[in-house]
Amino acid sequence: MSQAERTETTPPTKEEEFSVKETSVLFEAKASWVLLALLALAIWFRFLPLIAVSTFLLLLSFCMIWWKKKALTGLEPQLTFSTSRVFAEEEFHIDASLTNNKWLPLVWLECELAGSRLVSWGKQQRTYVVRFLWLLWYQRIEWTIEGKAQRRGVYECQDVTLRSGDGFRFSEQEKPFPVGQVLFIYPALRSVRPPAFRPSLQWGMNGKQGGFLEDPLLIAGIRDYEPGDEWRKFNWKASARTGKLQSNIYQPVVTEQLMIAIDVQAFLVQPEAYEDPSEQKKYELQKQEAFENYLSIIASFAAVYEKQGIMIGFITNALDYKGQPLASLQPNAQLTSFLDQLAKMEARIQMRKKDFLQKLRYELPRSVPLFLFCGTVTKEHYQWYEQEKNRLADVQFFYSKESEYSQRLTRLAKPFDEYVQQPARKGG
Numbered sequence: 001m002s003q004a005e006r007t008e009t010t011p012p013t014k015e016e017e018f019s020v021k022e023t024s025v026l027f028e029a030k031a032s033w034v035l036l037a038l039l040a041l042a043i044w045f046r047f048l049p050l051i052a053v054s055t056f057l058l059l060l061s062f063c064m065i066w067w068k069k070k071a072l073t074g075l076e077p078q079l080t081f082s083t084s085r086v087f088a089e090e091e092f093h094i095d096a097s098l099t100n101n102k103w104l105p106l107v108w109l110e111c112e113l114a115g116s117r118l119v120s121w122g123k124q125q126r127t128y129v130v131r132f133l134w135l136l137w138y139q140r141i142e143w144t145i146e147g148k149a150q151r152r153g154v155y156e157c158q159d160v161t162l163r164s165g166d167g168f169r170f171s172e173q174e175k176p177f178p179v180g181q182v183l184f185i186y187p188a189l190r191s192v193r194p195p196a197f198r199p200s201l202q203w204g205m206n207g208k209q210g211g212f213l214e215d216p217l218l219i220a221g222i223r224d225y226e227p228g229d230e231w232r233k234f235n236w237k238a239s240a241r242t243g244k245l246q247s248n249i250y251q252p253v254v255t256e257q258l259m260i261a262i263d264v265q266a267f268l269v270q271p272e273a274y275e276d277p278s279e280q281k282k283y284e285l286q287k288q289e290a291f292e293n294y295l296s297i298i299a300s301f302a303a304v305y306e307k308q309g310i311m312i313g314f315i316t317n318a319l320d321y322k323g324q325p326l327a328s329l330q331p332n333a334q335l336t337s338f339l340d341q342l343a344k345m346e347a348r349i350q351m352r353k354k355d356f357l358q359k360l361r362y363e364l365p366r367s368v369p370l371f372l373f374c375g376t377v378t379k380e381h382y383q384w385y386e387q388e389k390n391r392l393a394d395v396q397f398f399y400s401k402e403s404e405y406s407q408r409l410t411r412l413a414k415p416f417d418e419y420v421q422q423p424a425r426k427g428g
Helices: 029-045 048-071 236-242 277-307 335-344 353-363 379-388 404-408
Strands: 005-008 075-081 085-087 091-100 106-113 119-121 128-135 140-149 153-165 172-186 214-224 246-252 257-262 311-316 318-320 329-332 345-349 370-374 395-399 413-415
Touching: 029 048, 048 153, 048 172, 075 153, 075 172, 085 335, 091 106, 091 128, 128 140, 153 335, 172 335, 236 246, 257 277, 257 329, 277 311, 277 335, 277 345, 277 370, 311 335, 311 353, 329 335, 335 345, 353 379, 379 395, 379 404
Parallel strands: 085 172, 257 311, 257 370, 370 395, 395 413
Antiparallel strands: 005 128, 075 091, 091 140, 106 128, 106 153, 119 140, 153 172, 214 246, 311 329, 318 345
């Protein structure tokens, strides 16, 4: 940091956070006319003490008003985030700078970032306020803001508020300055062990015929036999040498892809579920926690498969934080695109479940396996699967709450919590 002295304030109270900054009545523009009239009366009556006092107050008033007006001109704040994307509970920092591009020095200056439930500053403060003393003419100061992502979402830091005035703080003003920074906060990753794809899954082909699309002349390795392996894959020499059945691993000639469908209907909040406001708030918090856990597991599944070289696609019935439908993504190698959509997602919908399933019918690539995540497997899910099962390469359902229809699809439907690995307990 430069020569300017810096002090960080404590987080403001609710009343202070929304209070309007006031200027002393003596230094308002209207008060100057009163002082001018008082000076005229003093001169008329030739009352020297009153002439001296009114002249001093009038000059001081003009000085304070002019200083207040010019204090925030010529300032150039800049914020640069250390990263544009983080996972929840991760820390980041902002490289901040402020340049005073004028000859008028500032005795004091406050810089404030608006509070947000998505991030915290310093010691878990939601609103960041820093004060500088003596920002000289044409001086540039630099400092670092330490932050932590508290929860999933999109943090838009469009403006920074600067506040300054005269040296005695009789008058002050504040003004927003655009900085235009956006931080995508992804769901927190959890330790998961997602299911392996069945060995006979035919990537890149319609229907359910056995075998991979592979080049039989390019052997990438050898592994133990698994149920479903074709006879043509057996490596008889390796089997005889090891005493165990061995299968060849051929070099794939198609890309392994996966579509993830996210149904958020089960996580919608009913505005008047309870008459008691405290019960309603508790209900809304439970829904929100369940939704965040839901997205964390989905993101963790995708991260594991991405490391295995599987391209991830995305389709959902959810809206984003601006109330707009989230666009579908075809499978691609950039997991960032998928996680960006999760960061934007809200537990709100604009379409009925039948419309969402109809969307799957037309937008889902037939040759790509589908993982459908939902709160619970419903009748509509079951009927859709019965109609489409012969046209799809592979479908698996993952749910949080068991139902009659998840039991009917017991081979294909599993609770996603089963795949979450619990941390080992210390001691014993």
